[in-house]
Each structure stands twice: as structure tokens, then as C-alpha cells.
Amino acid sequence: MIHTTHSLRVRYGETDPMKYVYYGNYAEYLEVARVELFRDLGMPYEEIENQGIWLPVSEYSIKYLKPALYDQILEIHTFIKKIPGVKIEFDYEIYNSSKQKITEAKTTLFFLDAVKNKVIKCPEFLMEILMKSWQV
Secondary structure, three states, X not given: OEEEEEEEEOOHHHEOOOOEEOOOHHXXXXXXXXXXXXXXXXXXXXXXXXXXXEOXXXXXXXXXXXXXXXXXXXXXXXXXXXXOOOEEEEEEEEEXXXXXXXXXXEEEEEOEEOOOOEEOOOOHHHHHHHHHHOOO
8 A cells, every 4th residue: 555645725715605515626636646656665656657658537525524624734644555457546645734634535537548448457666666665
């Protein structure tokens, strides 16, 4: 398993009139956490794309337990719990400033050869990086 943590502060423009984070912004928060996971592993997302690999999202699910509010610092925990094949699954837990879990989410992405536009298995260069950080 791989686990990383990323923090961000809720900006005013991300909230509705009640100062709750607008539900559509959570997808962006998860994307930021995913990109930071790869950066933490030593493989910036841009480098994956430069290697000719795209990672489109095929599934997205989310459960809102409590609202995230304006100016809170959110802590996003990102997990890879399964060794990837043609797809890679990310699980997320978001905690508020009081350390309460407020959101659970999951995204599934697949590996796409950018030139051939074909689904492929996780490329070897990426698998090596993942396995170096894999914890049992």
C-alpha cells in the first residue's frame, strides 16, 4: 500500500453562500492530492505524460460525511491499496482542521498510450517507482 498526505486551505471562491465547499470542487481537491502523491514518489505527473502515458478517470465516487468550510485547512489522505494492472485505484479520506473525517472518496484511472490511444498495463517505469514505496 502507498499512503500520502496533502493539505490545502479552502478558499472563499470554492464555497457556496453557506460557506460550505461546493460539491463540485472535491474532484479538484482529489486531483491535487493524486498529483502530489506522484510527486512525493519522485515522478511528477507531467513526467508521466512526457513518457507518453495518460491517466483518464473512469470512475469517481464520494461520500460526504460533514461539510468542509471556508478557511479550513483540509488534510487529504491518498491511498493506493492494490497493485495496478491496466487501471489504478485511489482511495481518499479528507479530514478537517479538527481532525474529523469529513469525506471518503475513490477514483479509478486507466493507463492509456497517448500515441496509440490504447489501454495498456501500468508501464514498467511507473511500476518500479510504485513498488519502491509499497508498504505491506
